[in-house]
Structures are given as C-alpha cells and as structure tokens.
Amino acid sequence: MNISLFGPLQCHDGVRTLRASDLGGAKPRGLLELLLLARGRTVSKEQLAEALWGDRPPQNVAGTLEHYVCVLRRKLFTDQVLARQVLVTEPGAYRLDTSRVSLDLDEFDRLMRQAEHAEDGRRRMLLSQAVDVARHDLLDDAPYAPWAATERELYRSRVTRAHLAIARDCLATGQYDCAMRHGESALRFAPYSEEAFRALMVADHALGHADLARAAHRRCRQVLADHLGVDPTSETEAVAAAIDAGMPADELVRAFLDRSLHGLLAAA
Numbered sequence: 001m002n003i004s005l006f007g008p009l010q011c012h013d014g015v016r017t018l019r020a021s022d023l024g025g026a027k028p029r030g031l032l033e034l035l036l037l038a039r040g041r042t043v044s045k046e047q048l049a050e051a052l053w054g055d056r057p058p059q060n061v062a063g064t065l066e067h068y069v070c071v072l073r074r075k076l077f078t079d080q081v082l083a084r085q086v087l088v089t090e091p092g093a094y095r096l097d098t099s100r101v102s103l104d105l106d107e108f109d110r111l112m113r114q115a116e117h118a119e120d121g122r123r124r125m126l127l128s129q130a131v132d133v134a135r136h137d138l139l140d141d142a143p144y145a146p147w148a149a150t151e152r153e154l155y156r157s158r159v160t161r162a163h164l165a166i167a168r169d170c171l172a173t174g175q176y177d178c179a180m181r182h183g184e185s186a187l188r189f190a191p192y193s194e195e196a197f198r199a200l201m202v203a204d205h206a207l208g209h210a211d212l213a214r215a216a217h218r219r220c221r222q223v224l225a226d227h228l229g230v231d232p233t234s235e236t237e238a239v240a241a242a243i244d245a246g247m248p249a250d251e252l253v254r255a256f257l258d259r260s261l262h263g264l265l266a267a268a
Helices: 026-037 045-053 061-076 080-086 104-116 120-133 146-172 176-189 194-206 210-227 234-244 249-256 261-266
Strands: 002-004 010-012 017-019 087-090 093-096
Touching: 002 104, 026 045, 026 061, 026 093, 026 146, 045 061, 045 093, 061 080, 061 087, 080 087, 104 120, 104 146, 120 146, 146 176, 146 194, 146 249, 176 194, 194 210, 194 234, 194 249, 210 234, 234 249
Parallel strands: none
Antiparallel strands: 002 010, 010 017, 087 093
8 A cells, every 4th residue: 555645645555545534534544644654663542642632532542542443444455454464453552564555755765865875866866756755745634733743844854955955956067947946846845945045046146037036035035034033144145245246157056056965965
C-alpha cells in the first residue's frame, strides 16, 4: 500500500484510493495519522489518548481505541490477516509496520540523504525528485491537528532547503527562470525566507529585470515588517544595494553563490 502524507492523506492499494473521509471518521483518521507519523515506532495507548482527546478522554479509552483500530483495518484492507500485520496490536500500544507500506515521507527523506552526498548533476536530479514528492504541505487537509504540527514545520524546513539548493544550482548554471520558480516555491513553505527573496532578486537582476528585483526586495521588506516586525538582514540589503548600483549580473551571482550547496543541504 502506498500512503501519501504530503497534501491530503491518501492510501492507494493498487485498486482503490482511500481519502481521509473514507476512514470512518475524524478520530480513526487521527489515530492512523499518529501511527504513520511515528514511522514504525510503538505508540502507547496513553499517548494516543492524550493526542486524540486531551483532558477529555472517553470512559473506556482502551475499548474505543481498539474499535478505531478495527475500523481502520476494515477500511484499509480487504485481507484482514494482512491488516493485523500492518496495524499491529502490542501490549498497551499500537504500531504501524512501515516495512509493509510505502510512505512518501520515507521517499522524500531517502532522496534528500542521497542528494547531500551526490555530485552536482545527480544532486540536482535527486533534489528535483524530492520536491516533486513534497509538492504540498504535510497533512494539509488537517491543518489544526496538534499531532502534525511539529512534523509539518520540520518538513516545511526540509522542503524549503531543497528548493533553495535547486535555486542556487540554477543560478550557478545560468538557468535564471528556474531559479525564480524554485525561489517562489521556497516561499510557499517558508514565506519569511530571506534566502528565497535574495534568490529572486539575483535571478531577476541576471535576467535584466532590475525593476522586478527591486520589487522582490520591497516585497521582502513588507512581509518581514508586517508579520515579524523586523527589517531585512544586512545580507539582503547588500544584494539590493548592489542591484541599485548596477553591479554586473555575473558578479552578483558569484557573490550570492559563495556559500556551499552542500552546507545548505547538510542542515536539511
């Protein structure tokens, strides 16, 4: 079974595509999401109860959780022997055996690990594959699910770094339109990223669009002021000043690329 957590939750078994609304209600779906985000680790019934109900659990927590697990097994699998092998009951806990499913988070992580140590051409290919997997936010059909918040922020950061690494690679190879696309994609996941705004400014300047580069700078200043109450860093202002001074595009690109691509990826 292939399970997608980027974007809306979807489960594909080769014949059927099940969505969140097909899983028997909000609580069974939340239980599945919790087990999926645990990535194969055992999750105690106490942890599940705390995440699902907080300080207002049902009278029979264990029975309610067992009922939800039974619902999920019926909804997800036609083969109930396989269902019990994937959604595993353990003493006082449950576990989802990720060796029996294909999870898009695992695919993204694998591609990012490989990209970190790859040569230039292969790195670009692997990063492109990674951001293709992660086109949307993690569990974006459950934006207020408290159990997804930490992982969502983690993957926003990782996806942002992947887009920025591609943008820098595009600048290095003179593919300025591509750099702009990935700079904008980075801002979808990290709207206050000055690195992404700088990539846009440099790419616009390299394309001969100094007016658009200045507009990107103004946009950066406005976003940071409105949402964070801060001014851009000196690095961003230096890029803007270089553009206003008419620095040749190739010089500005070289200055922007002084930082190592591998250094950027290593923090992902």
